[in-house]
């Protein structure tokens with residue numbers, strides 16, 4: 176049976192421009208963000224084709240919320256998550272149904288609010304260590320620095336471990352190759368041939384995948400006595416432990432790294448916002464690094480985090496699959512249909528966000544009464560698969576933004592243009608070099624003064 180969005184509630188608009196056999200798969204691979212932007216204008220629910228199969232995208236917050244938080248028996252994760260198994264195995268980030276419930280139960284306690292409180296100090300110290308490792312005039316690879324920091328934060332907080340020095344470099348180098356390989360195998364025109372014929376792409380993909388798995392194995396065997404690993408491995412075999420650790424390490428670091436990189440880019444390109452942020456860090460921190468007790472006072476910093484996650488939500492698109500014939504709003508959708516939700520497209524919808532493409536942290540000021548409707552701001556998704564690390568990420572991003580801003584000014588190389596987003600596993604910026612300079616500081620709350 177070919178799955179399709181039923182038209183009994185009136186015709187569902189159909190995305191134009193599908194190709195014979197491929198449908199819209201190539202548009203989605205070649206220019207995913209442009210494709211999503213165009214579909215948003217077509218209707219609250221839009222139909223398109225992935226190969227021979229029909230899929231839908233939801234562009235209305237109520238439909239999205241209904242899908243994510245409605246009875247979970249109506250929707251499962253579907254095939255795209257199955258395609259990510261070479262990387263995540265059957266870990267919590269891709270698991271489904273009863274198995275997912277079991278793994279979620281094992282992972283959730285590691286990220287609950289009581290546990291988070293015990294992590295904050297380590298997060299703050301690692302942000303301060305990154306700031307301390309830079310020097311005047313240094314050129315930094317922003318993505319690599321943020322990946323390093325966020326991977327270290329997950330490892331040191333959740334697993335209580337320092338990462339081997341090469342870990343972050345291996346992940347940073349190999350993850351994009353693996354993600355591109357997974358996407359090609361899921362939707363590319365020659366998907367079925369890719370793993371049958373020997374060619375360089377297959378070799379690179381497999382080498383990259385094996386490197387990541389070896390790193391995770393090395394981390395696990397070096398830290399057998401970690402209480403968290405003991406907690407996670409209760410009721411799980413070695414393979415499952417490996418898969419859950421991969422889910423946490425990659426799911427918990429690449430997302431935050433992408434958001435952190437965007438934050439510094441957006442701050443550097445908006446002088447007024449940078450000035451306001453500095454006023455806050457000068458007032459709250461003076462010359463010292465942020466610590467957990469500062470979090471309630473870092474109000475503007477937190478709005479910058481929220482606004483960055485609106486404009487560049489790291490998880491920019493994800494699917495569910497109708498596990499049954501189900502209703503989505505007024506429409507009935509046939510069993511097996513992939514139904515997509517894009518935080519990127521929703522967060523840029525002018526119906527919910529005036530001047531949607533401008534970076535305006537003050538839109539999160541409660542006095543401005545601009546809060547979007549429920550379901551229009553979902554950087555962490557919602558429902559049974561909603562991100563268990565949302566509060567972790569918000570605290571981490573706030574602490575690192577304040578600490579780095581208190582010490583350094585990051586600027587793009589002169590003449591460089593605004594980095595383009597790369598829609599891969601996460602929505603990070605293309606590679607970007609930033610120049611680090613010390614910034615003058617006025618007298619702080621602790622009475623200290625900057626040397627400059």
Ligand code: HEM
Pocket residue numbers: 267268269279282286329422423426427428430431434488489490493554555556557559560561562563564565567568
């Ligand atoms: C800015 C940072 C982050 C963003 C934007 C983000 C976003 C998301 C989203 C949208 C999902 C749901 C995917 C779906 O519904 O299919 C998710 C799931 C998940 N995230 Fe995050 N995440 C972030 C940080 C973290 C952190 C710090 C951790 C852990 C340390 C984490 C662990 C997970 C896990 C384990 C899942 C799978 C949950 C499940 O299926 O039950 N995430 N994340």
